[in-house]
Amino acid sequence: AQSVAQPEDQVNVAEGNPLTVKCTYSVSGNPYLFWYVQYPNRGLQFLLKYITGDNLVKGSYGFEAEFNKSQTSFHLKKPSALVSDSALYFCAHPRWDKIIFGKGTRLHILP
């Protein structure tokens, strides 16, 4: 079955350090992949997407993600974490006209 997986329930990073939130995919053909962020008690905000082209995708709030076909990964990264980046992050992929979300990774940025 086509899916995305987020192996980490929670990631803790000190403020100012680089952060990585992991996502692996199992999608046939050319995968379309998304990252969304959910701040507490709020809906989802779109961060970035990979459709084709450059493997390094830049998105909102200084985030970027690297598409790695050999490792079937699409990890979300940021060079220097902010406390305000603390939130729930979802990797996702489209299936027909739906979006299928990973289970989410809670990111805690420690001051």
Place this chain on the structure above:
Amino acid sequence: GAVVSQHPSRVICKSGTSVKIECRSLDFQATTMFWYRQFPKKSLMLMATSNEGSKATYEQGVEKDKFLINHASLTLSTLTVTSAHPEDSSFYICSARARGGTTQYFGPGTRLLVL
């Protein structure tokens, strides 16, 4: 950018009552709206897809008589939780997509607490 609103943002109701949640696209016409449910510390689960003017398509395991969805106009979809019970307590999120578009724009969510 496209804005989607939900009302109410938070609702508390007694067991056995029905609750209606509205989802509105504020600056675009949404031919398709989606309703998701999010359990604590869990991912979003798609409940149903509604197209304007037609019946909603429910995901497997979602009771259509329990969760009534109406998409009466191009800017409004409603989710009614009928005869709500405590296990229906959750965070409900809608999203909307314009005609011919591929991007879903998400609402801020509605937290339902059934006592």
